[in-house]
């Protein structure tokens with residue numbers, strides 16, 4: 088064998104210079120078929136038991152799947168019994184078709200027909216491997232040999248359907264397994280032969296499923312294979328073209344999407360991409376990719392956390408934190424510039440009244456998949472000013488003025504560094520509380536009175552009160568100004584606090600109704616020339632401002 092990468096045979100490209108698919112777009116949902124209970128299940132360390140399969144089956148029905156591959160009932164007694172349970176105990180809604188997989192082998196096909204007896208709607212899905220490699224190493228036969236396996240299987244299926252005594256509505260699916268490793272003209276030929284053997288027509292089409300059983304090529308090549316197949320199949324009108332991508336190269340969804348552009352009408356996959364090896368194509372990702380392009384995927388993804396819980400419990404698989412749409416971190420922005428842009432996007436959405444989702448870095452509204460805004464922004468030492476401000480506003484209703492963001496963000500970053508980890512919103516609020524609301528108070532107002540007076544057409548505000556310094560000494564305050572802040576400033580100047588300069592002020596309500604309170608953000612210049620913020624909260628807006636001034640001074644002198 089050749090060493091290293093040289094031992095691998097490059098994938099043979101398909102000659103399709105006039106390919107049409109790159110000009111197409113996805114404009115409608117395909118027919119979906121979940122293969123969670125078969126391809127997903129066969130790949131689990133511990134396959135699902137009866138209760139788990141039933142729960143999963145119902146979850147799939149609730150999402151809106153109309154075609155569900157429930158298993159391989161001829162493979163084992165367990166699989167057979169699960170199929171019987173579904174049918175005999177009326178688990179299958181009338182508008183849902185169960186699909187059962189079987190190798191194109193006589194005894195297995197016969198057993199499969201027994202297993203589905205009494206079901207209302209059934210797709211019998213039969214397959215055999217057709218790839219160059221499987222013909223060479225597994226079946227040790229030529230193309231005629233594998234065509235014979237498929238055609239014999241089709242004939243038997245037709246015969247058993249004709250002989251079937253019951254009301255079942257049968258449809259059929261044939262997979263040239265390892266399609267993408269099969270020469271395109273051979274794939275076309277075997278499928279045409281199966282269509283002929285089954286007598287499929289435009290009214291009674293065969294689902295021709297073209298699996299990327301092992302993903303061995305780039306998604307564009309799979310799309311070429313699908314387009315070639317659709318253009319060359321003699322009995323195209325008697326076929327529904329279905330795809331079944333796997334994810335060996337990590338491109339399962341991309342391959343599936345390009346295959347849709349290339350003419351596929353039906354898609355087989357699993358929730359969250361469970362399945363053999365690196366998994367099947369992830370239907371959640373593909374469906375939500377459509378959703379984010381304004382296309383109705385015709386599946387309900389509105390409660391992904393619930394689906395995730397069922398999925399993880401039944402399969403014992405774990406979802407990666409970065410898994411599209413459902414991973415724990417996918418609606419989280421840690422870095423400052425992302426947080427800032429999300430923050431601005433949220434504001435823009437609120438203020439502009441736009442009908443569209445226009446938030447940078449968030450391709451989907453988390454609420455559309457049952458997730459919340461709350462964890463969108465998380466705070467760590469890489470976070471910028473915008474993130475902390477966003478959480479303060481979004482989670483706690485404090486709309487910190489923009490000029491205050493750098494000061495607060497520094498306090499937050501220091502806390503992250505001290506703890507060596509990110510902060511949850513509650514801890515962020517504690518930083519705010521500790522630094523502004525519960526700050527050690529050198530100066531405390533023990534009484535205060537603020538009133539207005541009008542004299543000769545001029546309005547004045549008076550501040551009178553008493554202030555304790557360092558807990559004991561009490562001084563009287565009295566000042567007049569053109570507003571409460573000015574009056575207070577003039578009052579404290581008289582007791583020696585004359586080196587602070589007022590810079591900015593903003594205020595908003597933080598609660599509603601009779602217990603409504605105002606929060607004031609006051610920015611002062613300290614004697615050393617640096618600025619500092621203070622916060623005051625009170626049911627009286629004037630008192631809130633005065634308390635804000637005092638808080639800034641207390642912080643400056645701590």
Ligand SMILES: CC(=O)SCCNC(=O)CCNC(=O)[C@H](O)C(C)(C)COP(=O)(O)OP(=O)(O)OC[C@H]1O[C@@H](n2cnc3c(N)ncnc32)[C@H](O)[C@@H]1OP(=O)(O)O
Nearest residue numbers: 126129159161162190191192214215216225226236264300
């Ligand atoms: C890509 C996919 O995911 S396809 C689905 C795969 N899923 C499963 O296989 C899960 C369930 N399968 C099983 O439990 C078993 O494989 C069964 C019960 C179906 C069959 O089991 P067994 O008959 O013991 O054989 P096994 O599956 O190991 O097949 C090997 C033999 O079947 C032959 N074979 C496989 N498919 C076919 C076919 N369609 N027609 C004829 N022979 C076939 C193989 O060449 C091999 O023959 P050999 O023993 O002469 O070398």
Ligand SMILES: CC(C)C(=O)C(=O)O
Nearest residue numbers: 214262264265298300
């Ligand atoms: C049976 C077929 C469709 C399959 O599972 C595959 O090729 O991956």
